[in-house]
Amino acid sequence: MRNRTAMLLLVLSLCPAPVAVARAEAVASPDTSWMTVLLGGRKIGHLEIQHERTGDVVTTTQDLVIELNRSGSGIPLGVLTRSVESSTGEPLGFYARSTLSSTDTIVEGKRQPSGDFAVTTTVDGNPRQTLLVWPPGAMLSEGQRLALIKAAGKPGENYTMDMFDPASQAVARVAMTVIGNEKVALPEGTMILSHQRQVLKTPRGSQTMDLWLDDQGYARKGMLDMLGRKLEMLACSRKCAMAPVQKMDMFRAAMVDSPRLLPAYLRTSFLRYRIRAPSGGPQPIIGTDEQHVLDLGRGNWLVDVGNPQPGGQAPPTAEDTLPNAWVQSDAPEIRDLAKHVVGDARDDLQKMRRLRSYVSDYITQHGLDVGYASALEVLRTHDGDCTEYAVLLAALARAEQIPTRVVTGMVYADRFSGASRVFVPHAWVQSWINGRWQSFDAALRHFDSSHIALDTGDGDPWHFFNVANLFGQLHIEEITPTGELAGNLPPPTVGEPPVSAGNGR
Numbered sequence: 001m002r003n004r005t006a007m008l009l010l011v012l013s014l015c016p017a018p019v020a021v022a023r024a025e026a027v028a029s030p031d032t033s034w035m036t037v038l039l040g041g042r043k044i045g046h047l048e049i050q051h052e053r054t055g056d057v058v059t060t061t062q063d064l065v066i067e068l069n070r071s072g073s074g075i076p077l078g079v080l081t082r083s084v085e086s087s088t089g090e091p092l093g094f095y096a097r098s099t100l101s102s103t104d105t106i107v108e109g110k111r112q113p114s115g116d117f118a119v120t121t122t123v124d125g126n127p128r129q130t131l132l133v134w135p136p137g138a139m140l141s142e143g144q145r146l147a148l149i150k151a152a153g154k155p156g157e158n159y160t161m162d163m164f165d166p167a168s169q170a171v172a173r174v175a176m177t178v179i180g181n182e183k184v185a186l187p188e189g190t191m192i193l194s195h196q197r198q199v200l201k202t203p204r205g206s207q208t209m210d211l212w213l214d215d216q217g218y219a220r221k222g223m224l225d226m227l228g229r230k231l232e233m234l235a236c237s238r239k240c241a242m243a244p245v246q247k248m249d250m251f252r253a254a255m256v257d258s259p260r261l262l263p264a265y266l267r268t269s270f271l272r273y274r275i276r277a278p279s280g281g282p283q284p285i286i287g288t289d290e291q292h293v294l295d296l297g298r299g300n301w302l303v304d305v306g307n308p309q310p311g312g313q314a315p316p317t318a319e320d321t322l323p324n325a326w327v328q329s330d331a332p333e334i335r336d337l338a339k340h341v342v343g344d345a346r347d348d349l350q351k352m353r354r355l356r357s358y359v360s361d362y363i364t365q366h367g368l369d370v371g372y373a374s375a376l377e378v379l380r381t382h383d384g385d386c387t388e389y390a391v392l393l394a395a396l397a398r399a400e401q402i403p404t405r406v407v408t409g410m411v412y413a414d415r416f417s418g419a420s421r422v423f424v425p426h427a428w429v430q431s432w433i434n435g436r437w438q439s440f441d442a443a444l445r446h447f448d449s450s451h452i453a454l455d456t457g458d459g460d461p462w463h464f465f466n467v468a469n470l471f472g473q474l475h476i477e478e479i480t481p482t483g484e485l486a487g488n489l490p491p492p493t494v495g496e497p498p499v500s501a502g503n504g505r
Helices: 007-014 140-152 333-343 348-362 375-382 386-399 461-466 468-472
Strands: 032-039 042-054 057-070 073-086 092-100 104-112 117-123 126-132 159-163 172-188 189-202 205-214 221-225 229-236 271-277 291-297 300-305 404-414 419-433 436-440 453-455 474-479
Touching: 073 140, 092 159, 140 159, 140 172, 140 189, 140 205, 140 375, 172 221, 172 229, 189 221, 221 348, 300 453, 333 348, 333 375, 348 386, 348 419, 348 436, 375 386, 386 404, 386 419, 419 453
Parallel strands: none
Antiparallel strands: 032 042, 032 229, 042 057, 057 073, 073 092, 092 104, 104 117, 117 126, 159 172, 172 189, 189 205, 205 221, 221 229, 271 300, 271 474, 291 300, 404 419, 404 453, 419 436
């Protein structure tokens, strides 16, 4: 799978306050400011912010552009968000344009007289309309700025903010702490700024971001950890922000080293992993019908992959067969293709095997410059890697009313992108077959015990990016195949003898 640190886009869009207007000495206009974006001290992009006030209406536009690198190929990615609010922070409208592949994803929300928002989501030119009931207390950019100003003069103050992200239409509840005034060095001078810290907790862990604000509540600096490196956003002039980016192979940074070689014959049987993750946070690795997880304490986890049994995760709901903006299972071309491929298959297992085989052969172009494409885009271009295999397979399966989810995780590779014996970010699908969730990997043509699942979702890329930071925090300490299980290791899950990983799909 390609570089997945496009999660940067999620982090920045979920935290619009840090990238609100940061006024600098040298700007293009009184209402435009700039920030440079650094990762590990290397420049990877820029942020342009525009702030307009017309009467009682405040419009904040943020345009983030970053360039990632995979095996020498640059991948430009971007998110533009716009929030429209009253001068008191009341939400009036929002807009987001995400560039994750060859086409843009556009979300536009317009407030209705009822107070609800009519939302149009367009992926690959295909619009979908929904009605959004505004979450109580959720704030866009101006509302967040006003909350930051209100708390700034109270060192030690703790409070919360509900931040609405236009791109994902999700609300992030962040815990805020006011630390106090500090002298901060910026690319073009030193300032005294108010330091505030925000912590976002998710099912897959927590994300801490430090902000340094001027007396108007505009961030001049933001910093957080990303894949074991510091991501920094620093206010500066346009010339500084638009300086050339520096190459950084972020895909290598997302790899997890394997403590041993895993020949193909070992991957088809039961494997036991001892994995270390930051302690004190939520469970970093999910349990599934094919993966059993035991908490050993102090950030250590025992993960058994293989010997599939039902009951490891909740059964499907109606949402697991529904179309969405990325998995367009209701599109006529998707439905027609699924019907053609399954043919006279006698049951859902045979249908999934035929669909998996078809998708494995369908994607013939493996360009390094694709970010994250929808099923219809993949159907048109034949281009992509593991995420594109997964969303297309999920769409075809859901078109046949087979409950299917997209899995985010990692998989073992003997060699990948110049590295040896590593686990790399990966995506595949789970389908509900014969009373349990079964995995199908169209990209690698089969599922085995070298797949470690971190999360499942509906194919929306924001679900994927939610777990991307885990790749820089996990350490695989030990891998034990079936034949090497020793008495001093914790036993497998009771009543589940170590047998094969599954059906080799």
